[in-house]
Amino acid sequence: MSRAILSEIKKDHIHKLLAKGKRVDGRAWDEFRPISIQPRFSDTAEGSARVKLGNTDVLVGVKMAIGTPFQDTPNKGVLSTNAELIPLASPTFESGPPDENSIELARVVDRGIRESQMIDLEKLCIEPKKEVWMLFTDVYVLDYDGNLFDAATLGAVAALMSTIVPAKENDKGEDFPLPINHIPISVTAVQIENSILVDPTLDEEKVAAARLTVTTDENGDLRAMQKGFAGALSIDQINRMIETSQRLGNELRNMLG
């Protein structure tokens, strides 16, 4: 994300430790920071979750409204994902319209949810061609210490899993939980020289050459990927990152219950 300047001393420190196979915070290369997931954070949203990944902190809320479906999907609900990197979260974030970093973040989160067919959108159709439920998933970054992609995906998935469709107040029958088919999990790793590091901190992101986010479903199948940063990845490194995502994806999925 925002690749602001990192002091040479810190950079050296990260490289020197990596040469000995260590990370600054003592984690193994394939170890996530402590994760906390707090669903139903908000009373005003239809679903929400606050997720912490070490010091990275994101709040995701889901609002629903009734709208018209897209012409090419007349019997499906509508998904929309947005992300805001608010100035409260980092000295490098600025207020204003979404920049390329927040757009990429929102689109990568959206792709994981959409392509895994997490939500049964046909069950969100009220009347074909006329009325469907629209889902607005909004990600707010509250504290930025790296790996927003995984924190935001985890937050969005947890928020959607906690979402209750507000049918009653809209005169559309009884409220019901969002129909969930699959649980996508993203795992992001960066490459620093010859090392692969899962769940990079902000400092690690700043030193990293390349980044890869792999979103898998509960069968370990690939549903979305996004390579980032200017570095190149070898095919071996890509395969290692995919295998790691499949393995860690299952562990993270269990945390969502």
Added chain:
Amino acid sequence: MGGNSNVKLIDDNGIRIDGRRVDELRPIKIEAGVLKRADGSAYVEFGKNKVLAAVYGPRECHPRHMQDPSKAIVQCKYNIISFSVSDRKRPGPDRRSVEISKIISEAFEHVVFTENYPRTSIDVYIEVLQANAGTRCAGLTAASVALADAGIPMRDLVPSVAVGKVNDQIVLDLQKEEDNFGQADLPLAIIPRTGEVILMQMDGHLTKAEFDRALEMGVGACKKIYALQKDALARRYAIDKAVDEAEEPAGEQPAEG
């Protein structure tokens, strides 16, 4: 991804609706040096995709706060023109274009010797004139030739292609109908000399085995596109013997196309 695999896009003989086999590229045309004012330019067709790329720079970096005192920055703007798609596209950047611009910029930042041009910007403009799926790959392929045409030192040319899944088969270089009804899409760009991947995205649904097959197919196709890129540059800078002998070309570049 539409994810609708009921539409039959590959017949029982393994032939696609445009007559290609599953591992066949669309006809590709690449021309270098097609624009007068730009420092470098290229025109590319991938089947019905028509893409123009221009390079300006290295030149003074605007906005100034983006200047890097140690190297040039690569700023790519990918844009599709309003009548390049079936439903008119509202002019100006949308979220999709912003994301594509970002990942293409990052890919080029790796191959360009940016350290040769501190404080400058190398501006790459990709305009999609006619779209038929795979425009980011056609655009990247064109932009890479345009960078070479501008005389900017690079580690290598960058070919790019998308691989997808259609009717449960892995298929190279999807065209529009296949993209609309396909089950997965994997745009790739590689550095042919090293075989490393510098752009990769994926959406849809692939097993690991399918991904392996898709990656292999994409890397093979990239090598073919690479040969066409080199050929386009060779044609652009070939000395035209007939002109050379007939009359002195008075310092004019002999070949315009």
